[in-house]
Amino acid sequence: MGNSLLRVQGLLCLSSLVCCEHTEDKPELVLIVSPSWLSPGASVTLRCEVKPPSAGWAFYWYKAVPDISQRNYRYELLPDSIRGTVEDFYIIHGQRNTAGYACRAGRGNQEYLTDYSEQKIVWSQDSQPATSLRVSPNREKHFTSDNVQLYCEGKSASWRVKRFTNSWSDSTDCSDWGTLSESSCTINSSWSHLSVYWCESGSGEFSNAVNITIHAPKPLLTVSPSWLSPGASVTLICEVEHPSAEWRFYWYKAVPDPSYLNYKFKLLPGSREGTVNDTYVIRGTTHTVGYACRTERRNPEYPTDYSEPKYVWSAGSYPTVSFTVSPDREQHSPSVSVTLSCGTNSAEWRVMKFSEKGYIANIENCPGLWTTTGSSCTFSTHLRHQSGVYWCESGSGEFSNAVNISVHNRDLLLVSPVHPVTEGTSVILICKQRGENTLSNVIFYNNEKLVQNDSRGELNISAVSQSDEGFYKCEHSGKVSPQSWMAVQAASRPESSLFIVLLVTGSVGGVILIIFLLLLCHFRQSKEQPVSKDQHQDQQQIYSSLLHGDLCVYETIRGSANSGKGQHDDSENFPDSVGMTSS
Ligand SMILES: *[C@@H]1O[C@H](CO)[C@@H](O)[C@H](O)[C@H]1NC(C)=O
Ligand SMILES: *[C@@H]1O[C@H](CO)[C@@H](O)[C@H](O)[C@H]1NC(C)=O
Ligand SMILES: *[C@@H]1O[C@H](CO)[C@@H](O)[C@H](O)[C@H]1NC(C)=O
Numbered sequence: 185m186g187n188s189l190l191r192v193q194g195l196l197c198l199s200s201l202v203c204c205e206h207t208e209d210k211p212e213l214v215l216i217v218s219p220s221w222l223s224p225g226a227s228v229t230l231r232c233e234v235k236p237p238s239a240g241w242a243f244y245w246y247k248a249v250p251d252i253s254q255r256n257y258r259y260e261l262l263p264d265s266i267r268g269t270v271e272d273f274y275i276i277h278g279q280r281n282t283a284g285y286a287c288r289a290g291r292g293n294q295e296y297l298t299d300y301s302e303q304k305i306v307w308s309q310d311s312q313p314a315t316s317l318r319v320s321p322n323r324e325k326h327f328t329s330d331n332v333q334l335y336c337e338g339k340s341a342s343w344r345v346k347r348f349t350n351s352w353s354d355s356t357d358c359s360d361w362g363t364l365s366e367s368s369c370t371i372n373s374s375w376s377h378l379s380v381y382w383c384e385s386g387s388g389e390f391s392n393a394v395n396i397t398i399h400a401p402k403p404l405l406t407v408s409p410s411w412l413s414p415g416a417s418v419t420l421i422c423e424v425e426h427p428s429a430e431w432r433f434y435w436y437k438a439v440p441d442p443s444y445l446n447y448k449f450k451l452l453p454g455s456r457e458g459t460v461n462d463t464y465v466i467r468g469t470t471h472t473v474g475y476a477c478r479t480e481r482r483n484p485e486y487p488t489d490y491s492e493p494k495y496v497w498s499a500g501s502y503p504t505v506s507f508t509v510s511p512d513r514e515q516h517s518p519s520v521s522v523t524l525s526c527g528t529n530s531a532e533w534r535v536m537k538f539s540e541k542g543y544i545a546n547i548e549n550c551p552g553l554w555t556t557t558g559s560s561c562t563f564s565t566h567l568r569h570q571s572g573v574y575w576c577e578s579g580s581g582e583f584s585n586a587v588n589i590s591v592h593n594r595d596l597l598l599v600s601p602v603h604p605v606t607e608g609t610s611v612i613l614i615c616k617q618r619g620e621n622t623l624s625n626v627i628f629y630n631n632e633k634l635v636q637n638d639s640r641g642e643l644n645i646s647a648v649s650q651s652d653e654g655f656y657k658c659e660h661s662g663k664v665s666p667q668s669w670m671a672v673q674a675a676s677r678p679e680s681s682l683f684i685v686l687l688v689t690g691s692v693g694g695v696i697l698i699i700f701l702l703l704l705c706h707f708r709q710s711k712e713q714p715v716s717k718d719q720h721q722d723q724q725q726i727y728s729s730l731l732h733g734d735l736c737v738y739e740t741i742r743g744s745a746n747s748g749k750g751q752h753d754d755s756e757n758f759p760d761s762v763g764m765t766s767s
């Protein structure tokens with residue numbers, strides 16, 4: 185017993201010895217210089233911190249003098265610093281130029297001296313005759329492909345160019361990041377960053393310091409309107425920093441493509457040579473589409489990255505790709521689960537969400553990017569920020585219709601259809617209270633106007649017309665539901681009657697079509713290209729790009745439902761439609 189106690193004490197002693205050697209004998213010095221950018225003539229405060237903190241130190245203050253031949257610095261004691269100062273700070277008055285500093289500390293009779301602290305620099309844009317930095321072209325912001333030349337000028341024959349970037353703690357030489365020539369240093373950077381640059385001369389001087397921002401511009405695309413209305417045109421506007429007449433604009437359709445992880449970009453008609461106008465108008469869009477733009481500058485030639493894709497959403501469902509939501513309602517309470525289905529035969533699917541905050545987000549509780557399993561995905565709405573616009577994208581390049589889904593932690597919710605209702609049909613809007621089945625005495629509003637106030641709990645619109653489109657909400661015993669948009673679509677469109685004909689002749693026609701195509705292929709095989717009905721596709725260049733930023737994990741759905749709905753009006757996807765009819 186006593187023995188073991190001794191042993192424990194012994195261990196404690198040992199560990200404290202080891203510990204003390206580390207902390208007491210090797211304190212570190214941290215120098216803080218403020219401000220970091222000087223207004224010429226102001227004071228500079230140096231503060232030296234001993235880490236870990238301990239008492240009884242004398243502090244020594246140094247000025248750093250560039251030593252070009254040694255690729256280093258010499259340290260010269262500052263005035264009144266020979267015997268060290270008791271204070272752990274030192275003030276320099278009336279400083280005008282860029283300067284470097286360091287500190288050191290000592291204590292005890294046979295004075296123990298620490299190492300020098302790391303050197304810190306205070307930057308000034310005041311140039312001086314001894315040495316100055318000139319930047320060409322003379323501006324603060326540059327593109328990654330620009331040649332930015334740094335010239336050190338002054339009486340000294342030798343010099344070096346230094347830079348400090350926030351992401352590195354040390355300043356580095358031109359040879360680390362640029363191309364050195366006899367008279368200048370050229371910045372050559374393919375990444376965006378902000379740095380401070382200055383020169384150091386052979387005669388030991390610092391030059392003026394200059395901020396330089398290097399960046400890769402990314403255009404910003406806006407698409408309006410966001411929701412398609414029949415017959416309306418879609419306007420794309422591509423914005424780029426530093427607008428000038430030299431930019432040319434390239435316009436793309438974003439085509440979902442699992443092999444490129446996200447999209448490949450197909451040039452839109454008339455944009456092969458780029459357009460001078462930053463606006464592009466598209467007519468006759470009927471389906472959900474993603475767009476992107478890119479800009480290029482001539483002289484010096486400079487291409488930008490693709491913009492993030494932006495969408496125009498179509499609410500109407502179309503035969504090949506139809507997105508369904510179950511339960512079929514726009515407003516959901518946080519306690520329920522919602523099942524999303526992409527009605528398609530394409531092997532790969534994913535569900536996309538454009539969140540209320542305006543970015544593309546992932547969907548919690550659903551599988552990751554581009555899956556091939558499962559024709560639907562169920563997600564729980566427990567998180568309020570599930571609200572947004574949802575749609576499907578297929579691996580064969582199509583978009584589905586889009587829906588609004590909102591999640592509200594409210595007592596009263598309106599049950600309204602998630603898809604547009606067809607003119608002439610009837611629709612019933614219901615008001616639901618948490619924990620209750622049916623309500624009576626409900627007031628309904630359309631675009632803030634009272635439309636029904638009686639004992640009923642639902643609003644029955646027996647034959648919907650275009651004028652019924654708009655926002656609806658309900659009110660019950662003083663509580664009001666959130667409002668939701670009810671979209672109305674025209675009764676019969678030419679393409680849907682065509683679709684019905686095709687549906688009726690579906691299986692028979694499909695088989696005949698396949699035989700016909702097989703024969704056609706057989707005949708053409710020896711000649712050249714397979715049949716392509718898309719005139720644009722051949723002449724359009726296909727670009728691809730990986731998207732980054734907020735685009736990350738999406739859950740993915742492969743639809744297997746609605747396999748009979750095999751035809752749509754987009755000839756581009758003709759071969760797919762045939763495949764579907766046969767299954
Ligand atoms: C800049 O770097 C790129 C590759 O990183 C290289 O191709 C190019 O020649 C360099 N330019 C100069 C002026 O050194
Ligand atoms: C350089 O940039 C810093 C901020 O990053 C700023 O505080 C400073 O004033 C700038 N200096 C000049 C000369 O523009
Ligand atoms: C650019 O295109 C838009 C839309 O077509 C048009 O209104 C505008 O006048 C055009 N601007 C120029 C400078 O051509």
Ligand SMILES: *[C@@H]1O[C@H](CO)[C@@H](O)[C@H](O)[C@H]1NC(C)=O
Nearest residue numbers: 411499586587588604669671
């Ligand atoms: C979604 O909501 C917006 C307004 O918030 C509306 O313009 C759009 O038509 C709605 N889409 C559908 C499918 O209801």
Ligand SMILES: *[C@@H]1O[C@H](CO)[C@@H](O)[C@H](O)[C@H]1NC(C)=O
Nearest residue numbers: 626627634636637638639659
């Ligand atoms: C709805 O009707 C009730 C009974 O007629 C009436 O008391 C109430 O004021 C009405 N509410 C509104 C908002 O008009």
Ligand SMILES: *[C@@H]1O[C@H](CO)[C@@H](O)[C@H](O)[C@H]1NC(C)=O
Nearest residue numbers: 610611612642644645646647
């Ligand atoms: C709604 O109105 C239609 C047409 O008048 C009628 O057939 C239907 O029964 C009504 N539904 C309800 C729940 O009242």
